[in-house]
Amino acid sequence: MSIKQYGLQEIKKELQQLDDKQAAALCLRMARYKKENKELLAYLLFDADDELAFAENLKQDIGLMMSQVPSLSYQAAKVLRKILKHINKNIKFTGSKQVEVELIMNFCRNYLEYVDRRTSYKPLRLILTKQLEKMKKAIVKLHEDLQFDYNQEFDELLEDAVKRLPWLNKHDLVL
Structure with missing residues (x-):
């Protein structure tokens, strides 16, 4: 039995339904698991401008x-x-x-x-x-x-x- 894979569109719709606190919590949780996710998040927050x-x-x-x-x-x-x-x-x-x-x-x-x-x-x-x-x-x-x-x-x-x-x-x- 494997975990169902969702498409990007489905994920986008689900993210739009979340409030700001829930979205921030999900981002932080995701950044915890992979170094590249943390680096990307840091780039987007601090250097992308x-x-x-x-x-x-x-x-x-x-x-x-x-x-x-x-x-x-x-x-x-x-x-x-x-x-x-x-x-x-x-x-x-x-x-x-x-x-x-x-x-x-x-x-x-x-x-x-x-x-x-x-x-x-x-x-x-x-x-x-x-x-x-x-x-x-x-x-x-x-x-x-x-x-x-x-x-x-x-x-x-x-x-x-x-x-x-x-x-x-x-x-x-x-x-």
Whole structure:
């Protein structure tokens, strides 16, 4: 015997029938059981009103984490995946393509700064190329004015990456 799963519409109707105290109690109870629920609730309550300031704080945290990336390729790849998991979770919280582009661009810049450029470890190389592709796709979904600005930043980042990384193929990533 399993618990019946309700759809989002049914849950929404039921939540609309609750008063404020009951809804708050349900939110707090839900936040108790999963760390991600608590983080999302904290974001919505304290940081959702200024997404770009939230992104700037995240950039500082990411910069600190990236400065501590180990020099061994296997361990560096593990740490970078952990950082990307943190970034992607926060991108999911904001739901903003602009914040997504900002955070991924920041990650790529930090990658160029802190990760060993001479490595032949393919998973470490793929981390950067996948993020550049992801950024390229996110830029296309932005407003025209923002697209123009971010395309210029993307091109500058790509030029810098090609200069620093001999293994990077620019033609695969050009917008």
